[in-house]
Amino acid sequence: MDVLGEALAGIRIGRAEACSVRQSGAWGWRYPAFPGSGFHLVLSGEAWLVTASAPPRRLGAGDVVFTPWGAEHGLSHAPAPLSGLPRAVRREDLPQPARPDVEFLCGAYWLDHGPVPHYLRSLPEVVAVSPDHGRSPQMRPLMELVRAGLADAGPASEVTRPALLDLVLTHLLRQWVDENAGGLPPWAGDAAIARVLERVHEAPEKPWTVPDLSAVAGLSKTAFTQRFTNAVGQSPMRYLTGQRLHRAARLLRETDLPLASIARRVGYSTEFALSGAFRREYGLAPGRFRAGPAA
Structure with a gap:
């Protein structure tokens, strides 16, 4: 997608x-x-x-x-x-x-x-x-x-x-x-940053690091981090975390997958690691989010 x-x-x-x-x-x-x-x-x-x-x-x-x-x-x-x-x-x-x-x-x-x-x-x-x-x-x-x-x-x-x-x-x-x-957003005209965003959206579950992403962009680690932050408005790892948690929220609302399976699908090693990150981003536990009204 x-x-x-x-x-x-x-x-x-x-x-x-x-x-x-x-x-x-x-x-x-x-x-x-x-x-x-x-x-x-x-x-x-x-x-x-x-x-x-x-x-x-x-x-x-x-x-x-x-x-x-x-x-x-x-x-x-x-x-x-x-x-x-x-x-x-x-x-x-x-x-x-x-x-x-x-x-x-x-x-x-x-x-x-x-x-x-x-x-x-x-x-x-x-x-x-x-x-x-x-x-x-x-x-x-x-x-x-x-x-x-x-x-x-x-x-x-x-x-x-x-x-x-x-x-x-x-x-x-x-x-x-x-x-x-x-x-369009500033990154839309930057082929290197757009390529990184595409890869992150395709596979947020991969154990991405800043060196991995800078290699996708074809830039040095320092140049990539500065260019990404200026274009997107967030650091590369903060953006990656946001995408992982958005994907987790969708899976919680749209599927009945257990939390451990969702954690693996969005790049977290355990359901406890996902729960902590999810609570910080959404203000409530994944279980309570899943039980909330979707319509």
């Missing part, structure tokens, strides 16, 4: 919430900052994306707004200052017009424990993407499947909805990455 795919998979360990919102007339909502990643998918009609740091952006059907690290933002029927929008309320407290001017999906992955994946923290506060149906013709039927999935309350719907949304976010973020080279 590549760095972007790993990061998107990493947010799935959070509490997933999603709902559809239908609005008519004059409306606007401010979504406060929160610990996690969020998104909006415009299903029909038009809206305006409002942030504190950029001009308002018009959104149309199919457009997706992604907040990689849960930054404050707003949606409105017309351009407006973010500070002037009322705080968003629960869907149950909203009127549901029979003939809405706009309908959009709101979703979030709440990370009650542990940080947002490092790659996502390096992206802009808000990413807005209009799907390129010419280059990605699968997006149109995928959007229709998402719309149908919202109304599906049958068996396995809680499994299929996140899977569909994952596909939408993955396709659109890859498109955004292709179109916005200037907005």
Whole structure:
């Protein structure tokens, strides 16, 4: 799995919430900052994306707004200052017009424990993407499947909805990455550091050392450590630890593997070593994390 795919998979360990919102007339909502990643998918009609740091952006059907690290933002029927929008309320407290001017999906992955994946923290506060149906013709039927999935309350719907949304976010973020080279993290243009990150994400369980990683980069140990830290914002071993623990968190939530097996899969010699590191990163023991709500 590549760095972007790993990061998107990493947010799935959070509490997933999603709902559809239908609005008519004059409306606007401010979504406060929160610990996690969020998104909006415009299903029909038009809206305006409002942030504190950029001009308002018009959104149309199919457009997706992604907040990689849960930054404050707003949606409105017309351009407006973010500070002037009322705080968003629960869907149950909203009127549901029979003939809405706009309908959009709101979703979030709440990370009650542990940080947002490092790659996502390096992206802009808000990413807005209009799907390129010419280059990605699968997006149109995928959007229709998402719309149908919202109304599906049958068996396995809680499994299929996140899977569909994952596909939408993955396709659109890859498109955004292709179109916005200037907005990528500093390491994205450094082939040596990108190569190291790829190897770490492919096999975090390997007993990597700084000399091992500097050899992958083709640099001396000192030059590699400085270059990696400047580009990524963390030392090589701190980054490796974070990736191992993110992988462990995913395995705890997505599998029933015993802790000893998970420890071996993410590069820890014993379950006790993993437990100590996990508690320091996530603030609770692996067992309690596994028992927590995933949806």
